[in-house]
Amino acid sequence: MQLFYNPKISESDTAFDFDKDESRHIVKVLRKKVGDQLHITNGSGWLFVAELVVADAKHCSVNILSHDLQPKRPFNLHLAVAPTKMNDRYEWFLEKATEIGVEEITPIICDNSERKVIKLERFEKIIQSAMKQSLQCYLPKLNDAVTFKDFLSHTFSEDKYIAHCEETDKKSLKSQIKPNKNALILIGPEGDFSVKEIEMALAAKYIPVTLGNTRLRTETAAIAACHSVAFVNE
Numbered sequence: 001m002q003l004f005y006n007p008k009i010s011e012s013d014t015a016f017d018f019d020k021d022e023s024r025h026i027v028k029v030l031r032k033k034v035g036d037q038l039h040i041t042n043g044s045g046w047l048f049v050a051e052l053v054v055a056d057a058k059h060c061s062v063n064i065l066s067h068d069l070q071p072k073r074p075f076n077l078h079l080a081v082a083p084t085k086m087n088d089r090y091e092w093f094l095e096k097a098t099e100i101g102v103e104e105i106t107p108i109i110c111d112n113s114e115r116k117v118i119k120l121e122r123f124e125k126i127i128q129s130a131m132k133q134s135l136q137c138y139l140p141k142l143n144d145a146v147t148f149k150d151f152l153s154h155t156f157s158e159d160k161y162i163a164h165c166e167e168t169d170k171k172s173l174k175s176q177i178k179p180n181k182n183a184l185i186l187i188g189p190e191g192d193f194s195v196k197e198i199e200m201a202l203a204a205k206y207i208p209v210t211l212g213n214t215r216l217r218t219e220t221a222a223i224a225a226c227h228s229v230a231f232v233n234e
Contacts, residue, residue: 001039001135002030002038002039003039003040003041003131003132003135004018004022004038004039004040004041004132005040005041005042005043005128005131005132005139006018006022006040006042007042007043007044007139008042009040009042009046009048010042010046011046011067011069013048013064014063014064015053015061015062015063015064016040016048016050016061016062016064017059017060017061018059018060018061018062020058020059022060023056023057023058023059023060024057024058026038026052026055026060027055027056027057027060028057032052032055032060033052033055034052034053034054034055035051035052036051036052036055037049037050037051037052037065038050038051038052038062040062041131041132041136041137043128043131043137043138043139044137044138044139045069045070045072045137045138046067046068046069046070046137047067047068047069047070047137048064048066048067049064049065049066049067050062050063050064050065051063051065070137070138072138073101073103073233074179074180074233075179075180075181075182075183075229075233076103076104076158076182076183077101077102077103077104077182077183077185077226077229078102078103078104078105078106078156078158078182078183078184078185079097079102079104079105079106079184079185079187079222079225079226080105080106080107080108080151080184080185080186080187081093081105081106081107081108081186081187081218081219081222082107082108082109082110082113082187082188082189082218083107083109083113083115083116083118083145083189084115084189084190084217084218084219085114085115085189085190087115087118087119089217089218089219090107090115090118090123090218090219091122091123091126092219093218093219093222093223094123094126094127094130094142095126095127095129095130096130096223096226097140097222097223097226098126098127098130098131098134098136098140099130099133099134100223100226100227100230101136101226101229101230102140102226103138103140103141104140104141104142104143105127105140105141105142105143106143106145106146106151107143107144107145107146108145108146108147108148108151108186109145109146109147109148110148110188110189110193110194110197111148111193111194111196111197112188112189112190112191112192112193112194113189114189114190114191116145118145120142120144120145123142124142127139127140127142148193148197148200149200152200152201152204156184157182158181158182158183158184159176159177159178159181159182159183159184159207160183160184160186160204160205160206160207161173161176161183161184161185161186161206161207161208161209161225162185162186162193162198162201162202162206162207162208162209163185163186163187163188163208163209163210163211163221163225164188164192164193164198164208165192165215166192166193166195166198168198168208169208170208170209170210171207171208171209171210172209172210173185173209173210173211173225173228174228174231174232176207176209177228177229177232178232179232179233180233183229185209185225185229186201186206187218187221187222187225188218189218190217190218211224211225211228212224
């Protein structure tokens with residue numbers, strides 16, 4: 001199944017027009033013809049089945065045949081992850097986390113962060129592409145980058161965890177995650193969270209956790225955390 005994404009389509013629509021770029025992809029790349037069926041999501045859970053009625057490289061139109069609201073996961077995962085020095089590593093994390101399953105992502109700027117400027121527009125496109133590739137109908141929310149201190153000032157209802165490398169008392173994340181419970185996990189930069197940041201997180205009731213016996217890169221740690229939550233909820 002080929003899944004298309006367009007946030008403008010709604011459950012009340014009976015027909016829909018694709019823009020020029022998507023129309024060209026449908027006709028020139030996928031070789032779709034009048035009468036073919038397409039699957040579309042708006043990223044808010046709706047899956048539309050549509051019939052192609054106009055197949056032109058500049059303008060494709062469909063009639064909506066059916067629409068169904070797909071079930072949400074019984075938990076929400078929010079990953080707050082420091083940007084990596086090499087941008088492509090963070091992009092890899094965004095892609096894989098979306099494929100595995102995540103509801104919200106926040107880039108956090110930490111004391112040891114080497115990259116403090118990010119391009120949200122490109123990140124959004126990577127998340128959209130990963131959502132379509134993995135045939136999901138809920139688009140993860142990507143928040144603006146925020147400093148670690150400001151992030152901690154927000155109130156969250158999820159179970160809160162901080163994964164760090166300091167030699168202190170920590171529990172295994174897998175032993176702490178509970179099925180069907182919302183989770184927020186902090187992942188630091190290449191140089192890890194500073195001691196001050198760890199102390200701030202503990203004061204804010206974050207649970208210190210470890211992701212294993214080896215030291216992981218930021219993007220690997222984020223994926224390991226994401227998979228741990230998915231595994232516990234299988």
